[in-house]
Amino acid sequence: MALTLFRGIQTRPLLPYSTAFSARKHVIFCSMQSTQTEASTRSKQQAPSNFTETARAKAVEKVLKDFEAIIGIETHVQLSTTTKAFCSCAYNYGSQPNSCVCPVCMGLPGALPVLNSKVIKCAVMLGLALNCKLSLSSKFDRKQYFYPDLPKGYQISQFDIPIATNGFIDVDLPLEFGGGHRRFGITRVHMEEDAGKLLHTGSGRVPLLEIVSEPDMRTGIEAAEYAAELQRVVEIKNLNSFSAMSRAIDFEIARQAELYNQAQADEIVQETRLWEEGSQKTVTMRKKEGLADYRYFPEPDLPEVILTEEYVNGIRDSLPELPEMKRRRYEQMGLTMQDVLFLANDVNVAEFFDATIANISDIKLAANWIMGDIAAYMKNEKLSINEIKLSPQELSDLIGSIKSGTISGKIGKEILLELMEKGGTVKGLIEEKDLVQIVDPDEIEKIIDKVIANNPKQLEQYRGGKTKLQGFFAGQVMKESKGKANPGLLNKILVEKLNAKS
Amino acid sequence: MLSSVQNPRVLLLHCRRSKPFHHHHHHHHSKSIHAASLAHPISASIPTSQIQTIQKSILSREKTTRQFAEEFLNRLRLTEPHVKSFLHVSETVLNEADEIDRKIDRNEDIGPLAGVLVAVKDNICTADMPSTAGSKLLENYRPPYDATAVKKLKESGAIIVGKTNLDEFGMGSTTEGSAYHVTANPWNLEYVPGGSSGGSAAAVSARQCVVSLGSDTGGSVRQPASFCGVVGLKPTYGRVSRYGLVAYASSLDVIGCIGTSVADAGILLQSICGHDNLDATSSKREVSDFTSQFISKDYFESQPLKGLRVGVISETLGDGVDQEVVSSIRGAISHLEELGCTVTEVSLPSFSLGLPAYFVLASSESSSNLSRYDGIRYGNQTVSDELSAVYGGSRANGFGPEVKRRILMGTYALSAGYYDAYYKRAQQVRTVVQKSFKAALDVHDILISPAAPSAAYKIGEKKNDPLAMYAGDIMTVNVNMAGLPALVLPCGFVKDGSASLPVGFQMIGSAFDEEKLLKVGHIFEQTLQDMVVAMYHPPWNPGLLFLTSMADPLVTVVFAIVKAA
Numbered sequence A: 001m002a003l004t005l006f007r008g009i010q011t012r013p014l015l016p017y018s019t020a021f022s023a024r025k026h027v028i029f030c031s032m033q034s035t036q037t038e039a040s041t042r043s044k045q046q047a048p049s050n051f052t053e054t055a056r057a058k059a060v061e062k063v064l065k066d067f068e069a070i071i072g073i074e075t076h077v078q079l080s081t082t083t084k085a086f087c088s089c090a091y092n093y094g095s096q097p098n099s100c101v102c103p104v105c106m107g108l109p110g111a112l113p114v115l116n117s118k119v120i121k122c123a124v125m126l127g128l129a130l131n132c133k134l135s136l137s138s139k140f141d142r143k144q145y146f147y148p149d150l151p152k153g154y155q156i157s158q159f160d161i162p163i164a165t166n167g168f169i170d171v172d173l174p175l176e177f178g179g180g181h182r183r184f185g186i187t188r189v190h191m192e193e194d195a196g197k198l199l200h201t202g203s204g205r206v207p208l209l210e211i212v213s214e215p216d217m218r219t220g221i222e223a224a225e226y227a228a229e230l231q232r233v234v235e236i237k238n239l240n241s242f243s244a245m246s247r248a249i250d251f252e253i254a255r256q257a258e259l260y261n262q263a264q265a266d267e268i269v270q271e272t273r274l275w276e277e278g279s280q281k282t283v284t285m286r287k288k289e290g291l292a293d294y295r296y297f298p299e300p301d302l303p304e305v306i307l308t309e310e311y312v313n314g315i316r317d318s319l320p321e322l323p324e325m326k327r328r329r330y331e332q333m334g335l336t337m338q339d340v341l342f343l344a345n346d347v348n349v350a351e352f353f354d355a356t357i358a359n360i361s362d363i364k365l366a367a368n369w370i371m372g373d374i375a376a377y378m379k380n381e382k383l384s385i386n387e388i389k390l391s392p393q394e395l396s397d398l399i400g401s402i403k404s405g406t407i408s409g410k411i412g413k414e415i416l417l418e419l420m421e422k423g424g425t426v427k428g429l430i431e432e433k434d435l436v437q438i439v440d441p442d443e444i445e446k447i448i449d450k451v452i453a454n455n456p457k458q459l460e461q462y463r464g465g466k467t468k469l470q471g472f473f474a475g476q477v478m479k480e481s482k483g484k485a486n487p488g489l490l491n492k493i494l495v496e497k498l499n500a501k502s
Numbered sequence B: 001m002l003s004s005v006q007n008p009r010v011l012l013l014h015c016r017r018s019k020p021f022h023h024h025h026h027h028h029h030s031k032s033i034h035a036a037s038l039a040h041p042i043s044a045s046i047p048t049s050q051i052q053t054i055q056k057s058i059l060s061r062e063k064t065t066r067q068f069a070e071e072f073l074n075r076l077r078l079t080e081p082h083v084k085s086f087l088h089v090s091e092t093v094l095n096e097a098d099e100i101d102r103k104i105d106r107n108e109d110i111g112p113l114a115g116v117l118v119a120v121k122d123n124i125c126t127a128d129m130p131s132t133a134g135s136k137l138l139e140n141y142r143p144p145y146d147a148t149a150v151k152k153l154k155e156s157g158a159i160i161v162g163k164t165n166l167d168e169f170g171m172g173s174t175t176e177g178s179a180y181h182v183t184a185n186p187w188n189l190e191y192v193p194g195g196s197s198g199g200s201a202a203a204v205s206a207r208q209c210v211v212s213l214g215s216d217t218g219g220s221v222r223q224p225a226s227f228c229g230v231v232g233l234k235p236t237y238g239r240v241s242r243y244g245l246v247a248y249a250s251s252l253d254v255i256g257c258i259g260t261s262v263a264d265a266g267i268l269l270q271s272i273c274g275h276d277n278l279d280a281t282s283s284k285r286e287v288s289d290f291t292s293q294f295i296s297k298d299y300f301e302s303q304p305l306k307g308l309r310v311g312v313i314s315e316t317l318g319d320g321v322d323q324e325v326v327s328s329i330r331g332a333i334s335h336l337e338e339l340g341c342t343v344t345e346v347s348l349p350s351f352s353l354g355l356p357a358y359f360v361l362a363s364s365e366s367s368s369n370l371s372r373y374d375g376i377r378y379g380n381q382t383v384s385d386e387l388s389a390v391y392g393g394s395r396a397n398g399f400g401p402e403v404k405r406r407i408l409m410g411t412y413a414l415s416a417g418y419y420d421a422y423y424k425r426a427q428q429v430r431t432v433v434q435k436s437f438k439a440a441l442d443v444h445d446i447l448i449s450p451a452a453p454s455a456a457y458k459i460g461e462k463k464n465d466p467l468a469m470y471a472g473d474i475m476t477v478n479v480n481m482a483g484l485p486a487l488v489l490p491c492g493f494v495k496d497g498s499a500s501l502p503v504g505f506q507m508i509g510s511a512f513d514e515e516k517l518l519k520v521g522h523i524f525e526q527t528l529q530d531m532v533v534a535m536y537h538p539p540w541n542p543g544l545l546f547l548t549s550m551a552d553p554l555v556t557v558v559f560a561i562v563k564a565a
């Protein structure tokens, strides 16, 4: 007994970026089945062990004891190609509505759509990245419905033969939600034209790819991770928080379960619900959706889309490393899952990391710097890794300088801060500030002699058995050397000097 | 391109190169031309190409472009109140003619259609003239752009004389479906000119223009050409860009050419065809020089079509076809045999399935194509507060009954639960029709049928009987379903009471082989005179005289006017 309980939560449009794709919205298909009616045939999804950090999560966990949420996701990916999908008008996201319109975008009598070949390329790339089977011959259809801002009275879409089908996406859940690997099915990827926005005729008609998942997700966090992974796959460089999506779904799961428990299940209808961030609730946006008869039929104005093996292989060969491959690669380097997820899940961080480790052998050290001081700085300053002034080259130089003993770790941290804030080179900063570590034993000995001579009382106490004072002397020496004394040499000579029976 | 007929020496070369119709014509035969034909200078053979005549005259300054334009405009002024071919007549014709004359004075390139007055069906967009598609919904609509075909015409030097009447959105076979007025058949004003390109055919027939553009979705160029006694050419689907053609049924629509001679139809097609980046369904196939294959009568051998395999579609000469039409077609067939063709009957069992399938497909696509006319962007908006009332009201007031009928039919055919039974099944029929044509054209060079089951009928006769009107499309719709090219040309007359009305026959060719149709048609029309005169008895002679001399049907019109007064 599958009851479709609600359809669609539209999260806010995400900001567009000048990359190959940008996601506009996620329409979440969420349907729920009562496990009471078929408990014997379905095993329940085990709730993640520490999925209890908020009251919301607790509530959902409780609900999931009695119900199983079946969640599928429809994602609309807006292509930031420079031209529109079906005409040669230039397209700039955010430009004024109606600022660029031709007979085709306006749906004028006699105008005909012509598919932008970049749309096909993007669709093939996405299909391959999502492990889909590509249709070497697919077609367009007309989806007909009444909508004031649909100038032609129909939307060009792909109905029964989408360009890609039957794929999957691999996800590693965050450790704070119990971790674990999941594989979510992709039902289809198809091309369509944007239906536009109310009363801005001509603003729409931008290229879109729609990705429909299998109903493989069971919790808000799984859905959010699916969406986040999709964003990584389509190379959207901004990583938005998907917590709103996660919360919306969990709210909806709880809401529907509550209605069930109160024998009000008939109030659960097919509809589009909107997530209200302020009240942390979903509310009805459009009801009775999906009941429309779209009267699909093959689009006679566009020929079939024929892909050759050669074309597909060319695109396959040019695909960038996928996030899943990246995670497995980092895992094999010996990094912990914590490190792997942090580094691989933001394509910019991963790029930074990969560039850093290109020149040095200590991968773990590079990971620690990025996840430690650099991540903390980014968080405090609310900057992305591309916005800080530090380059991967300088980070590897910095790590190298510390390893070779040119500078101390402590000075390294200070330089790092300056590099992130103001830029510059490690070499330049070391020279400019005269930060080269003192490794000459004679020079260190001189400073030690001076410190010992200036502190006769403490020397007497040390020699009287208060050996803890070694730290005091070491600190004084380091201070005197302006932090440049090599700590190993310093301690070695200091101990010798302090213990010398004179 | 035009030089082939203008210059006997070039023509001679073409004649030598001319291919005999062998089944596989890979190689060229040199044909000897007997001395007698060499001795003949090229004559203004019948029917002559008006386009070539104009081009020759204005280039030699025998006549100015303005003089030609004035002749046509004078005739238009005289006949238009009775024929009513046009929805809009251009006011800049003479200025454009003068501009061409100035170019000639300056020895500038004038283009192959320079000074040629072309009428354009009003469902083809023109930037500087209204484009109503015969509908009230597009009254006063002026597109911001030229259709690709119109753009190409202008680039070739043509003068757009005006926009011609049609059945609303091309849906109809008489022009009675126009929201504005009914066009009359110039051969007899009580009769329909056919449709939906009735205005374009009547305008050419009445010599209101030199040639015209129509559109053909199920026979809308060919049937009116037959009714009006002119040549109608429906190109292969995709041969001419549809960009700027107001869509009726996108998978069937094609812009076609109407003229008084095969040569003119071919020259017109030459200038508008070819791939267009703005129409993804336009073909990238190379376009050959159609007119280079034209041979003047003076250079014919005794059997210029020897070896041409002609298949007569047997289903088109049976029940439901006017006997006089059948006789005319039989006459044309005999003529083709005289010219050397091997004629056999061929059966296309799927032929009768084509008509219902066509109406399902065309209606389905039209229900979608017309959904943009919501009364908000175009046409007369109904005053109402309620949004849906605005839409509903405008559509109810704006569309004529035939359009409403087809939108309803199409919406129904595409609806959930009916799609498989109607649309899908019609698509299957379409595939069968395509295959059966393909098979027939594998063993025949061309196929022959009447252009319509009858000659023109009286205005009002079928107006309230849509099924009878639909049945009239039986000869033509299959060709659109198969996407093939077809040429209709006059081959005789039938008598209806005191009226003598022209009949056309249809030649169907393989996809993208317009060249062959034009070549055969050109030979046919030049030789028809003697054959027909010999074949028919006196009662037909007056009509035959019109046909064979391609005499101006204006005479008929004037005669009718006199009678009416």
Ligand SMILES: [Zn+2]
Pocket: A084, A087, A088, A089, A100, A101, A102, A103, A104, A105, A106
């Ligand atoms: Zn555009």
